[in-house]
Amino acid sequence: MTGRVAVITAWSRNREDHLRRQRAFLEGVRAPGAEVVRVEVGLDAEAAPAPPGIVGAHVPPGHHGVRVGAARNEGARIALAQGADALVFLDVDCLPGPTLLTRYLEALRRHPSDLACGPVTYLVSAQRPRSIGELDAMTRPHPARPNPAAGDTRSAASDEYDLFWSLSFAVTAETWRRLDGFDEAYEGYGAEDTDFARRARAAGVGLQWVGGAHAYHQWHPAGAPPWRHLDDILRNGARFARTWGEWPMRGWIDAFVAAGAVEPHGDGFRRVVA
Template sequence: MRIAVLTVASAARRAHLERQREVLAAVAPGVVRVEVLLDAAVPDGIRDAEVHTLHVPPGPHGLRVGAGRNAAAAAAIAEGAELLVFLDVDCLPGSELIERYTDAAAAHPDALLAGPVTYLASVQRPGVADLPFVTRPHRARPALPAGATRVAEPGEYDLFWSLSFAATPATWERLGGFHDAYEGYGAEDTDLAWTARTRGVPLVWTGGADAYHQWHPVSSPPWQHLDDILRNGAAFHRRWGVWPMAGWLEAFAAAGAIERRGDAWVRAPRA
């Protein structure tokens, strides 16, 4: 099976991208690699001669992550890829990630496949041989034994995230890719999952397809993304009739930053 690993990246994550390249070269040297750079201009020296590199510049409201992944998928399919593995730039692939996604795709060719993700601590810089010993999958999502798969229940589609997932080209085309309404942070992965559920595409939890999220500073709720969350949340509401990211919206509201007006969330007036 011809496999492509697809990553979108920006200059802000250059160190994470370079580390991902190193690990991918060690654990999956035979895959096709497609990277999409999302900055307004391609940073000097960031291209890798072994990688198909594309450029999708930002829109008026921020980085176009979904559009970048769509471009990567189209390029990989044009190269003859038979399995698309989407790996966030922050994530390192486990040694069995490609094998487990490949096996799961053979058993569930019409499914959206999702493996577990371990969040590394700030001090952790594991080598390839160390990764099995730091595996601690995020507890909010199913983590099955290696080699096991399970079709998600309808209510579990909200648990899908785009840090690590895979699909055959036929499934990807059935989904239609990421919706282009989203720019900046938030909602595009939930939108893809809801599209899958609406179109009858199974979401399959894939044991052993472990990825490892490299540490970077975060805030909870993510104040730096407040306007993105309001804008993308409104776009999601227009498509699906509900607001995503409810926990963050409630936290912003509790802090007095936003308020509900009818069916909308808006910034609260300032004194």
């Protein structure tokens, strides 16, 4: 696929260092025959200016926290208004591998009606790459998701759609319009990407695992389970369950239950009241 491709990142100031590193690494990523447009959408209460060469936008928090899905939708709206033929969504924590754009565009050329998802390596705290050339030696894709050979794609089975991560994925403009973006009712942490994948499956949109479209998740402190997101997980999980008849993020929820902070209630879960 040639034409114009937009790389869309939602970010907040507590990840500004990660964003600067992502910008620097994207300078070293090539997409022959394609014009690359950068769109960055701020998630904080106050807007921040974008540097030259980057289109900036702002989606402030909602009542329940940051609106990542809404920010991605806004980034896509801007990109499409500027004539983007393909959209690549890259989490602010993610560094692009040198062939990420090339592999995504090849996959979309072969499968223009599908979502395209590349492997993600989670870097450990000691791994702070300074140049894109260092990434190859750090490649260790997360074992939970398929990792085809570079240049290959594999169609996801129906039961693999829940493995979709919005950390790094690509889609044609036509397919994005067909799916109408993320459900903006999800605020704070969790479930909006699984909901997006479920809606894609329901609409008959395929999912391709794309070999060689590597992204590298920069380390940051995180809880296991993520206690600061407990209320988000319960709220967003309940919304997901109302739509799909089952709860997402069960690993985290089961951990909260085991810790005595959450209990089963009716068909779902709720906080334990002390």
